Amino acid sequence: MSLVADGVSSPDERAARTADLLAAWEPTDPDQRAERDAFVAFTRERGAAALNRDGGPEHLTASTFVLTRDHRRVLLALHRKAGLWLQLGGHVEPGDANLPAAALREAREEGGIADLELRADAPVDLHRHPLGGAFGRCRAHWDTGWVAFADEVPPLTSAESHEVAWWPVDALPTPVPHDLHVRLGHALTAARLRT
Structure with missing residues (x-):
């Protein structure tokens, strides 16, 4: 999928393309198939609001598991609001052509690494999670x-994080979400299939 917008489209057309992109994904994990179906239904039902942080308390976001090319290290941010080490990511913005473009923009903004190679043909993981009061109107x-690949260069820390650092994929820092290792596993599986 192109990271460049293919002409001007309405928010509803963008949502329809997003639902189609997600529906076309064939995950290997059966649990991810159920998530895919739920994400597609949510996006089709909500339309443009599904991609808009102001469209309701629940909406789509895009995150990136930035890996070294040898798949041994992952770039994580100690998120200020969550208080956890997480992959880089955030809200879809009106100027983002699609979900992969949002993921790439967020990774560049939060990690300060411009030279990222995004594996943009399909997502590698879908995940719904509730949010605490620190996230304002966002509830989920x-x-x-x-997945994106980068050389292990020193990252920059954005205002959204306390710190951004590279970590061995088999020795993650603490604290992390209880299921980050599962999500990272999906990313690593996809990365290995790519090579």
């Missing part, structure tokens, strides 16, 4: 996870 994120 329907997160689409993507």
